[in-house]
Amino acid sequence: MNFKEELDKNTALSPLSKKYENLTIRCLACAHKCLIKNTERGICKVRFNKAGELYAPKNYVSSIGIDPIEKKPFFHIMPGAKTLSYGMLGCNFKCPFCQNHTISQILDNSEYQASFNKIEPDEIIKYALNQKAKIIVSTYNEPAITSEWSLEIFKLASENKIKCAYVSNGYESEEALNFLQPNLDFLNIDLKTFNSENYSHVIGAKLENILKTIERAYKMGIWIEIVTLLIKDFNTDDNQLNSMAEFIANISTDIPWHITAFHPSYKMMDTPATNQIIIKRAFNIAKEKGLKYVYAGNIQSSDMENTYCPNCGELLVKRNYYSIEYFNIKPDLKKAGKCPKCSSPIAGIWF
Numbered sequence: 001m002n003f004k005e006e007l008d009k010n011t012a013l014s015p016l017s018k019k020y021e022n023l024t025i026r027c028l029a030c031a032h033k034c035l036i037k038n039t040e041r042g043i044c045k046v047r048f049n050k051a052g053e054l055y056a057p058k059n060y061v062s063s064i065g066i067d068p069i070e071k072k073p074f075f076h077i078m079p080g081a082k083t084l085s086y087g088m089l090g091c092n093f094k095c096p097f098c099q100n101h102t103i104s105q106i107l108d109n110s111e112y113q114a115s116f117n118k119i120e121p122d123e124i125i126k127y128a129l130n131q132k133a134k135i136i137v138s139t140y141n142e143p144a145i146t147s148e149w150s151l152e153i154f155k156l157a158s159e160n161k162i163k164c165a166y167v168s169n170g171y172e173s174e175e176a177l178n179f180l181q182p183n184l185d186f187l188n189i190d191l192k193t194f195n196s197e198n199y200s201h202v203i204g205a206k207l208e209n210i211l212k213t214i215e216r217a218y219k220m221g222i223w224i225e226i227v228t229l230l231i232k233d234f235n236t237d238d239n240q241l242n243s244m245a246e247f248i249a250n251i252s253t254d255i256p257w258h259i260t261a262f263h264p265s266y267k268m269m270d271t272p273a274t275n276q277i278i279i280k281r282a283f284n285i286a287k288e289k290g291l292k293y294v295y296a297g298n299i300q301s302s303d304m305e306n307t308y309c310p311n312c313g314e315l316l317v318k319r320n321y322y323s324i325e326y327f328n329i330k331p332d333l334k335k336a337g338k339c340p341k342c343s344s345p346i347a348g349i350w351f
């Protein structure tokens with residue numbers, strides 16, 4: 001299958017654009033803000049300029065399925081909730097450690113194969129309702145490059161009392177975040193490194209733009225959880241770990257931070273898997289900086305995937321990978337969460 005051709009057939013005019021002279025347009029969907037000449041494509045390759053109009057993908061998925069919300073990962077949202085996840089094709093980043101490179105980088109690699117299934121937003125909602133999913137998540141590839149279509153899905157989802165989320169690299173523009181409001185409830189952001197050179201040379205992005213998205217989304221009242229895949233010699237030095245933890249804590253010590261272990265993949269097959277010593281060190285640094293909810297992933301982590309009361313230490317949620325083995329958070333008068341022992345508020349959307 002020629003994915004570029006197939007993608008181009010399933011597109012619609014994008015309102016996230018600005019027109020200039022000579023049929024040139026600027027895409028406003030992500031912080032790259034590509035200036036795209038007539039007949040050319042943006043960095044993500046899935047959005048293109050045809051006769052001075054910007055077109056963006058819609059009406060297909062490369063994969064769709066039901067997962068527990070913990071798998072995204074979101075640990076402070078409706079524990080155990082069934083979640084409909086859908087993904088498309090393409091990405092605005094070029095991470096050499098991408099675990100989904102066969103879908104994210106397919107437009108640059110004609111030898112990659114992926115599924116391409118046409119689907120309408122109401123069919124996605126029907127599937128979610130049939131499966132009793134409480135949340136719909138755009139994930140697997142980068143959602144920021146298809147926000148127009150996600151908004152169509154999210155509006156229908158909201159009408160059916162289904163919450164909506166992105167699992168994203170955090171490169172949404174301010175315009176895109178405003179465009180998605182108030183239909184984007186939860187945002188999981190991948191903070192890949194705190195080194196500007198790593199972002200610009202290895203990934204092809206600017207660190208400051210991801211940091212701005214985290215700050216903006218928090219101010220907009222979107223529930224945020226942050227994930228960092230720890231890769232030895234890329235983002236595991238004390239300087240970066242301290243800076244990342246400090247940055248998150250300065251916004252709010254209530255934001256959960258998931259530190260996950262890298263396993264060799266894609267262009268980094270020679271880089272060793274991240275060991276438990278590194279994960280534990282990052283975990284301790286995050287705690288020292290005052291973060292209340294820090295979690296370890298992709299590793300035999302015992303108690304590092306549980307939630308404890310930050311005030312009295314009571315065990316509140318015991319997890320085993322993606323399953324909830326014990327849940328001990330009580331609703332307060334406003335149906336937010338509190339510790340059953342000391343009544344301290346526990347940040348999240350628990351009920």
Ligand code: SF4
Pocket residue numbers: 027028029030031032033034041042043044045046047092144145
């Ligand atoms: S989504 Fe981002 S990368 Fe893609 S065309 Fe728009 S600005 Fe460029």
